[in-house]
Amino acid sequence: xxxxxxxxxxxxxxxxxRMRASYQATARRCHGKMGQMTARHSSAPGRSSMDTxxxxxxxxxxxxxxxxxxxxxxxxxxxxxxxxxxxxxxxIMTALGFARHSDVARAAFAVGEAARQHGLTRPxxxxxxxxxxxxxxxxxxxxxx
Numbered sequence: 001x002x003x004x005x006x007x008x009x010x011x012x013x014x015x016x017x018r019m020r021a022s023y024q025a026t027a028r029r030c031h032g033k034m035g036q037m038t039a040r041h042s043s044a045p046g047r048s049s050m051d052t053x054x055x056x057x058x059x060x061x062x063x064x065x066x067x068x069x070x071x072x073x074x075x076x077x078x079x080x081x082x083x084x085x086x087x088x089x090x091x092i093m094t095a096l097g098f099a100r101h102s103d104v105a106r107a108a109f110a111v112g113e114a115a116r117q118h119g120l121t122r123p124x125x126x127x128x129x130x131x132x133x134x135x136x137x138x139x140x141x142x143x144x145x
Contacts, residue, residue, distance in 0.1 A: 055120050060144035063118045071096070071103055072110035076141065079124050079131060083138030088130040 055063065067073040074096050079087070087095075089104040098104060108131070112122045123141060124133040133141075 055118070055140065057140070057143060059118055059120065060140045063114055063120055063123075064141060064144040066114045066117065067111065069107065069110040071098065071107040072114070075104070075107040076111055076123060077145070079133040080138040080141045080145075083133050083135040086127075086130045086132040092131065 064073075064076070067076060075092060078092060078096055089101055092098070092104050093101055098107075108122070108126075115122050123137045124131045
């Protein structure tokens, strides 16, 4: 039977359905492993990188004061001012006028290092879909700035 536009579309739908099912099965298998990985790859001793940024007002002030890298501080301020919204690295790069995508990664690293030195996690949630700061964290850092 010759391929028609209908069968081609139907075949594409079946293919996408199979791919989605395969991806979901892989995600379910890996989900349990992610918990094990975050315990080993924490940004602060004894803390998972998935933990919420919790700090006393004094610790938040010390952390914020230690952000001497202007790009790191700009990134924290950007996310703090837009708490609860998720941004991809490219959006942050454009909004802050960074020259390269790697400037976002360097800023994120600098923030992570400053947080680690104070026994804290990075003050945002990081995922494939981008960076997002919780409103509670933004409030704490707003008071610290």
